[in-house]
Amino acid sequence: MSAAILHDLGHLEVALRNAYDTSLARVPLPAGAEHWTQAPATLFVRQPKRAKDGTSIDANDTPRRQVLAARRAAGGPNAPGGKVVAEFSFGFWRYLSTSAHEVPLWRPYLHHAFQPGTSRRDLDQAVRQLHLLRNRVAHHENLLTANLAARHDDVGRVLAMISAQLEQHVAGRSTWASVLTQRP
Template sequence: MSAALGPEWDEHAIGRAITPIRLQSYRSAARGDLHAALRLYDWNAVASAAVLMTVAMVEVITRNAMDSQLTAWAARRGEPSWFDTIPLDGKALAALEHAFRKVEAAPCGNDFHGKVVAELSFGFWRILVAQRYLTSLWVPALNKAFPYGYRDIRERRLRVEQNLAALVAVRNRAAHHEPIHGRDLLADLRSAVEVATWVDVDAGAWVAARSPLESVVRRRPRAG
């Protein structure tokens, strides 16, 4: 029996319910000890929740900043919305079209634009800062969404892309209940604070202050 899990639960039954395959990385990290593996599994769930909260803050900050700059870019070109003329391809274009269809299928009042922006995934915004959109989107518009980043806008783009890619990756693992116990979560927190700070210094300070990730990492159980 496990005091950590509660005296009424059989650890072996819990292990079977989770399945040996799902527990494999935890047992490996715990040197085969089932009790320690289940404690690590519990901690991984708490860490995943902390990751999701942290990334949620950064996602809203970055997508709003990017949307604002794309809207200004479209206005300078005499266009009512960036949705209709943004030069996307592949997955990004498919994601935008999917968001359009989903919002059109449900009542959205007068905030069609805002609903579409909210419907687009964090991965969509990460794609927009990719190298292939350097001249079409980053130089004329999106670099301005991160005014406190690197002075060289090409270096700024690279660093923004790296940080967003890391955050999308860890968010996806956390959201799908995958192991993140072996990942450098403090590096992910630094990425979150950094990219938010590049949008707005106060926003970065807010993420740093509100994220529970650092305290969760400090409570990681030791290996068995």
């Protein structure tokens, strides 16, 4: 079951990554920057908020640090954008659909990654569930209580939000549903 899940989630992660990367190419960049990964402060501007303990934090500190770490891992400041994009974890892409990014990123840029009318909230709920499932599978956790049929539907819905043809392509190669029906 885990292998079937990872197969489909692998396709979804690459599709989501590529769709977001293409949408973020619309971001106006500062002089000298050729790719959005060279200007993390342009996308993830300082966003002060209060932490649970009352201290002031920057809500975008983590994504900025993730961009810088991905650039380092890809070869440094001059690494090609595509190589940097490949360094991000599924978690990085997952959090781009949260409400914190609705105004600065979703409305002007990220919605272009999906079919017209795609709800950021619906996308975020599905991707959140799939991220949790991917982590369970990757850590060899028990899947007996997971609603794998619902998560399978989430994969199809998210892929269809990106492209109906993509959803059909992955569905045609997926073994998730057949393995799930064999589950004791």
